Amino acid sequence: MRVVLAGGGSAGHVEPALALADALREADSGISVTCLGTEQGLEARLVPMRGYELEFVPKVPLPRSVSPAVFAMPGKLAGAVHAVGQVLDRVQADVVVGFGGYVSAPAYLAAKRHHVPAVVHEANPTPGFANRLGAMLTDYVYVNYPDTKLKGARHIGLPIRRTIAELDRFKLGDEARAHFGLRKDLPVLLVTGGSQGAVSLNQALAGAVSSILNAGVQVLHVTGPKNSSDIHVPRGGQAAPYVAVPYVDRMDLAYAAADFALCRSGAMTCAELTAVGLPAAYVPLPHGNGEQRLNAEPIVARGGGLLVADHELTAEWITRSLLPVLTNIDHVAGMSEAASSLGRRDADRALARAVIDVIAAERSARGEAAGGGAPQAALPPSSGPAPSGRPDERRQQARRPQRPEYQQQPQAPDRSFDAFSRPAPGQAQQQYPPQPTYPAQPPSLPTRQPGQGPSPSSPGRHRR
Numbered sequence: 001m002r003v004v005l006a007g008g009g010s011a012g013h014v015e016p017a018l019a020l021a022d023a024l025r026e027a028d029s030g031i032s033v034t035c036l037g038t039e040q041g042l043e044a045r046l047v048p049m050r051g052y053e054l055e056f057v058p059k060v061p062l063p064r065s066v067s068p069a070v071f072a073m074p075g076k077l078a079g080a081v082h083a084v085g086q087v088l089d090r091v092q093a094d095v096v097v098g099f100g101g102y103v104s105a106p107a108y109l110a111a112k113r114h115h116v117p118a119v120v121h122e123a124n125p126t127p128g129f130a131n132r133l134g135a136m137l138t139d140y141v142y143v144n145y146p147d148t149k150l151k152g153a154r155h156i157g158l159p160i161r162r163t164i165a166e167l168d169r170f171k172l173g174d175e176a177r178a179h180f181g182l183r184k185d186l187p188v189l190l191v192t193g194g195s196q197g198a199v200s201l202n203q204a205l206a207g208a209v210s211s212i213l214n215a216g217v218q219v220l221h222v223t224g225p226k227n228s229s230d231i232h233v234p235r236g237g238q239a240a241p242y243v244a245v246p247y248v249d250r251m252d253l254a255y256a257a258a259d260f261a262l263c264r265s266g267a268m269t270c271a272e273l274t275a276v277g278l279p280a281a282y283v284p285l286p287h288g289n290g291e292q293r294l295n296a297e298p299i300v301a302r303g304g305g306l307l308v309a310d311h312e313l314t315a316e317w318i319t320r321s322l323l324p325v326l327t328n329i330d331h332v333a334g335m336s337e338a339a340s341s342l343g344r345r346d347a348d349r350a351l352a353r354a355v356i357d358v359i360a361a362e363r364s365a366r367g368e369a370a371g372g373g374a375p376q377a378a379l380p381p382s383s384g385p386a387p388s389g390r391p392d393e394r395r396q397q398a399r400r401p402q403r404p405e406y407q408q409q410p411q412a413p414d415r416s417f418d419a420f421s422r423p424a425p426g427q428a429q430q431q432y433p434p435q436p437t438y439p440a441q442p443p444s445l446p447t448r449q450p451g452q453g454p455s456p457s458s459p460g461r462h463r464r
Contacts, residue, residue, distance in 0.1 A: 001031045001359050002091050004116075006084075006107035007099030008037035011046075011194065012268045016123060017099050018050050019159035023352035026162075034091050036084060036103045049249075057083045059102050080106035081113065088114050094359045095119060104130040112137045117362050119355055122148055123158050123267035125294040140358050142351060144267055145294075156354065157347030158271040163252045165345040167276050176256035182218050186240050189326055190258035190278075192222035192248075194266055200310050201262060201283060206231045207315025208323075213238045217326050220257060222248050260326055262318075265296035265307075271347075274299060277340030279332060281306040281322050283313050304339030 003024060007017035014037075021033045035052050037043035038059040047054040058080045060073065084106050088096070096111040097119040098104035108130070111118040120134040120141045127135070127150050135141045135150045143150060144158040174184050182188055189212060193201045202223060209231055212219055218240040221231070225247045233242045248254045255272070261280035263269055273280050282305050284292035293307070300307045306325070308317060325331055 001028065001356070002034070002094045003031060003355060003359075004034045004036060004088060004091065004093045004096045004107070005099070006036045006096060006104045007101055008035075008041040008043040008103045009101040010266075011042055012123060012266045013099045013101035013104075014041070014043045014046050015161065015268050016121065016159045017043075017097070018046065018052070019161050019348040020097065020121075020351050020355070021050070021052055022162060023159065023348040024355065027349070027352050027356060032091065034087065034093075036087065036107055038102055041102070055087045057087075057103055057106060060106060061102060077106060077109075081109045084110035085114050088116055094362070095355060097121065097355055098130065098134050099123065100128050100131045102130075105133055108134040108137050117358055119358055120150070121156075121159075121351065122150055122153070123271075124148070124291040126289050126291045140354070142354065144271070144347075156350050157344040158267055159348035159351050160268070160272050160275055160345070161252075162348070163250075164255065164272050165275055165348065167252050167256060169256045169258075169276055169278065172253070172256040176253040179250075179253050180220055180243050180245075180257055182220065182241060182243060182257055186216055186218050187259040187326060187329075187332075188218045188220055188257050190220045190222070190254055190261040190263070192254070192261065192263050193224055194264045194269065198224065198264055198283070198285075200313060201264075202231075204313045204315055204318060205262070208318035209233065209242060210238075211319045212323060212326070213240045213242055215323055215327055216240050217323070219243065220254060221245070222254065259332055262322070265292040267291075267295050270295045270299060271344070274304065274339050274343035275345050277336045277343065279305050279335035279339050281308060283308055283310055286310040299339060299342055302338045302342055304335055304342060 003021075005017040005021060007013040017035060021035070024031045024033060033052050035043065035047045035054045036057055037047060037054055039056050040059060043054065044056075058076060060076045060080045080103075084103075087093075088110055093111075093114075093116050095117050096107050098107050099121050100123065108118050108120070110116075117140065118134060118138040120131050120138060121143070122128075122131045122141075123144045125145045125148055127148060131150065135152065139152055141150050141153045142156040143153045144156075146155040177184050177188065191201060191205050193199075202221075205219070205221065209219060210233070213233065216239045219242045221242065221244040223244055223246055231242065231244065251272070255276050255278050258278060261273060261278055263273075263280050263282065265282040265284045270282075280299075282292075282296035282300065284290070284296060284307075286309070296305065296307050299305045306322070308321075325335075
């Protein structure tokens with residue numbers, strides 16, 4: 001099986017794609033994964049670091065207003081679609097999975113042109129242009145939030161890294177604190193503005209850090225690679241240490257070291273914090289269409305966090321509203337439990353199962369179209385020479401009027417693959433999968449049973 005992933009630009013697009021890539025390899029080590037990205041995006045560093053092939057395509061930002069850039073956009077988009085199409089033909093892609101961002105729109109269009117099935121995943125409550133376009137071109141649409149308005153969408157959650165999904169914060173806490181040079185006996189506030197940092201968070205912290213440290217709360221400050229810390233804490237005389245780092249590759253260790261976070265509320269941040277049960281004070285990015293506030297509101301409503309507008313985040317707010325929470329052990333413990341109740345740890349495996357089933361259904365449909373009989377069983381990944389003829393010609397021959405829906409096997413009524421069936425008109429959107437456990441492999445697929453990861457303990461109570 002050959003999978004092409006399109007998700008680049010920010011960590012919110014790159015990390016879910018890489019989490020899916022890891023889950024696909026876990027399900028079947030023979031699956032080939034190729035990532036699409038731009039030279040300017042975060043994927044240029046993260047994808048090779050995780051061991052996956054990366055193909056660069058031209059960046060096509062969509063103008064948000066009428067300007068001369070509008071007239072140049074069609075030509076740039078056509079060039080990007082052509083570049084993606086070359087990748088699809090070269091790797092003989094079985095499916096394209098898009099997560100939004102600059103590379104997803106040309107990926108969806110190229111997949112349609114080259115007759116490759118596409119899967120859309122939307123992380124935010126309000127979908128962007130690329131995924132709205134993708135949802136018009138495919139039947140396979142999955143979302144992180146159940147109320148996201150996309151045609152035919154099915155709720156599946158947001159894929160996150162296994163190192164975070166399986167994290168036991170309390171078991172790893174002492175080791176994580178030693179890694180950052182923090183004390184084991186005092187609470188820790190993690191301050192992070194995401195992959196690029198946040199100037200407003202850094203500025204507010206600068207005015208409140210002395211009060212925080214003197215209250216016996218340690219600070220682990222991820223400033224951002226382009227933001228050097230302007231906070232100067234004199235050595236000695238402070239009740240707790242302050243540690244500043246520009247970037248953290250091991251966010252699992254940062255989460256394990258922390259008791260509370262002060263952070264933005266991107267979809268990935270919210271998904272990871274709820275998965276590990278880390279409460280936070282969320283500061284939505286004051287730009288865009290307000291999706292970061294929508295990300296945080298369900299967590300705050302459940303009692304798993306605080307919410308403060310960017311323009312209201314000041315040193316005074318931190319000392320007046322946040323510091324009393326940080327020093328209240330029982331309050332933090334309750335917020336941890338509330339945050340954990342909203343977390344989902346298996347979305348990566350669920351989406352991987354969906355992608356594999358899409359490939360199986362497409363291969364079965366091609367066999368039916370070619371033979372005129374019943375759908376054939378899913379084929380194993382080809383290890384021999386590629387068939388003759390151009391890729392687009394072979395795919396054109398395999399086209400059929402309508403894709404049959406994936407059918408549940410009658411001999412296994414307890415399997416959860418019926419969640420892939422499209423809801424009938426008027427029915428409520430389905431949540432996939434109905435059980436939090438990793439679904440069993442379908443008998444017709446050449447995949448192996450993935451190994452069982454460790455069972456992290458519930459974040460239940462506060463560390464101390």
